[in-house]
Amino acid sequence: MYTSKAELLQQLEEWELKHKELLEKEEDNEVILARQKIQSIKETLTSNKTKKIVAKVPKGMKDNLPREMAVREKVFKLIIEVFKRHGAVAIDTPVMELKEILVDKYGEESKLIYDVADQGGELCALRYDLTVPFARFVATHKIDNIKRYHIAKVYRRDQPAIERGRFREFYQCDFDIAGIYDPLLPDADCLRVVYEIMQSLELGDFIIKINHRKILNGLFEYCGVPAAQFRTICSSIDKLDKSSWEAVRKEMIEVKGIPACMADQIGEFINYREKDLDCHQLLYTLSCTLGNTDTAKSGILEIKMLFDYLQCFGVMDRISFDLSLARGLDYYTGVIFETIFTDALVGSVAGGGRYDDLVGRFSKNGRKVPCVGVSIGVERIFTLMEAKLFKLDAEKIISRENETEVYVASTHGCVEERLKIVAELWDAGIKTEFMYKNQPKLLRQFQHCEDLRVPLCVIIGPAELEEGQIIIRDVFLRRDEKVNRSELTSRILAKLNKL
């Protein structure tokens, strides 16, 4: 059996510790055995039996290549622009939290948390999302109100499904508003942020599905579901985006144990979306049926107020009031929402809602700070954006890995002259490259320009240098222009529209 070098070193450390203990206890026979073991591990270590290191990444993780990073940068830039337009500040938290911060926040999914090895000191684990660290952050720094964004990677020891884009390390991109405010104004702001992001991505039509936890609870109450079962029924309904109503109905009856008639009544409500009612018609219908249930009533009033605000914000044309939306996480207490691109099959690309009690769980005195927020599903967006850019690429509209504007080439080496020109262009803020060769071939330099899609190529040769002249080539048009050496930088700035 193959044992990796890391494992051997670990074994060595353990045996050396054991050896020391045995020595102290004067257990001579055991000491001899331990020494033999240590010797054998050392031999394996120095022998050639240890396999050559395989240069791969951990299971379920991936490197991001320059081309992918260029897409990521583009997406992040668009998203951050929207966050800033709404006055958000940036924060950052450590990649790991104390284990007890994360425990008991994710229900069954807790088993997917990555633990850091116990090497003495505190028990820590890698963050699972950005919401719990945010709530901890608000409590730690005793913050009364904040509108922040946070872009960072999170970690889940899930069974990876690379082809479906499920990784163990992936980006999240969260925007949250914490603070005590008048109802629904922050919620509306948050939804407008989602709207602006989806617009700016230009990835096709989208709809934002909205529901309210209080309406769901009121609906369950109306149908006679015992209060203790609200959450578990909620999590059945949450599966509706992947399963059929029949499957969900079956689960509610057979697994969750509610009567068939109760399940059917719930089905009546959550299938309203199929009856083509618009948001306001559905609200009216609900207030007629559920209006006498206190919980539902307050949810209905809040949704009504939210729709008024969203109308003012000009986003109602994208809103779908959807009673079948439940959201998996336990901590939501009010408005919940999810966004999908109607022509893409990737599922939700932005989900969130109001969670008023989470910060209180971390505050010494139980101080509550109500929050509403959204998590943008950037990994799915990267996939869609890559596909779009790839299509554009095929049509010769170009995405590049770097942004080089000028390539400085020469016909006969002239390395020092080349370096001086490159430095002059850098001084002027122009993105410039050259070939790391003393005597590069002109054709290879041209080839490099075209491969990298650098728009301008400066060509220097001894003959032109003697005349005090230099050639600037438009790489796409393959058109040359001779300019005086002294005018080179200003000519290039002009050609790049940088003057």
Add this chain to the structure above:
Amino acid sequence: MYTSKAELLQQLEEWELKHKELLEKEEDNEVILARQKIQSIKETLTSNKTKKIVAKVPKGMKDNLPREMAVREKVFKLIIEVFKRHGAVAIDTPVMELKEILVDKYGEESKLIYDVADQGGELCALRYDLTVPFARFVATHKIDNIKRYHIAKVYRRDQPAIERGRFREFYQCDFDIAGIYDPLLPDADCLRVVYEIMQSLELGDFIIKINHRKILNGLFEYCGVPAAQFRTICSSIDKLDKSSWEAVRKEMIEVKGIPACMADQIGEFINYREKDLDCHQLLYTLSCTLGNTDTAKSGILEIKMLFDYLQCFGVMDRISFDLSLARGLDYYTGVIFETIFTDALVGSVAGGGRYDDLVGRFSKNGRKVPCVGVSIGVERIFTLMEAKLFKLDAEKIISRENETEVYVASTHGCVEERLKIVAELWDAGIKTEFMYKNQPKLLRQFQHCEDLRVPLCVIIGPAELEEGQIIIRDVFLRRDEKVNRSELTSRILAKLNKL
């Protein structure tokens, strides 16, 4: 003794597993004991004996507050601009690597590596720097040449020293050039990158110290140090930035065991910097003394060529040829360098060098890809930049946490009208905020504007609305201007110089 909830849950899991095993083995007495233990853990869990969670971050780590993030963003932007000006692409690698990738790369410091808990599967550890992951990346993707930057956090289980800015999680910011090229051209490019970054940060005068591993080795050879001791003597010399020559001399003699006369001769060389020789004078002196040693000779020729290139790049005025520079890491094989701000006491803010053998250690066929690179010490730069901005702040030159340009206020609520105006400004790409209140007090809205240093405030009131007018206030000058409702956005764009 207090046991945390996380620990209790872990114990519970272990006992439940044990219980299952015992059941299978039909060890009835043991089963009963296990059941009692499980019951008792469950009781502790549900009782109030479990301490309230303390909302803090792991030891040696920190949250980044909005003000700090604004500084970080500024610094990263300047640095990335330089990287891109030199044609670099971005890459990213997972936060963890297979343990065996990291083992044996960091010498004594390996004990500071953060291991991920063994939860089944591969043994992994958090990255310790960005250089080893980069070399692994080049090997994994069989890359022949790449000029890349990588900005990411690295992890070291060091004894933290918060007040001196030593954390267990911190950013690194690396630029590397990999590929087979003509000598010293990539090295010169890399040093010009350092020069441009230091210039653009505007944090005062700086010098770039340069040395060459081959010159150091030649020097040791000349002084009669046995080849096997080159590295250990090198690491003694590396301490010269913190210790006196006397202390280093003592270590070389007493700990490393070389004769006093040998240490003194080494001292002669590495203290040349005190003799006020310029780079070229020192090169000449060295070639007279060490010129007959093959290793030193080739190092001297390389440094000479490098200086010629750096002269062309216009950076020689910042270069100090310093024989006392050694760099701690083992993997350097050629030019090495470090940068300091001459008026700041923070130590090196950029260090790097050539490492031609590291990629080969990860390649299946031992394929070598020579590399040269620099790691920018961004954490120290953040500290200096914060101090600078704080000073400017005190002088009323302003750094802000967010970038809000317009605050939309009202005299009498007018919430829907406010929302419509806010949406109109967002549509025009203007960074806009408003108060999440139905009836906010005007004074509080003004106060908010001034606190957040928002330059413009839009004020709407029922009287003005009736006339179809709106007030735009210049917050700093406290000057109001009445405009027609229909001209609001264009007036604001004009005031913000965005037309």
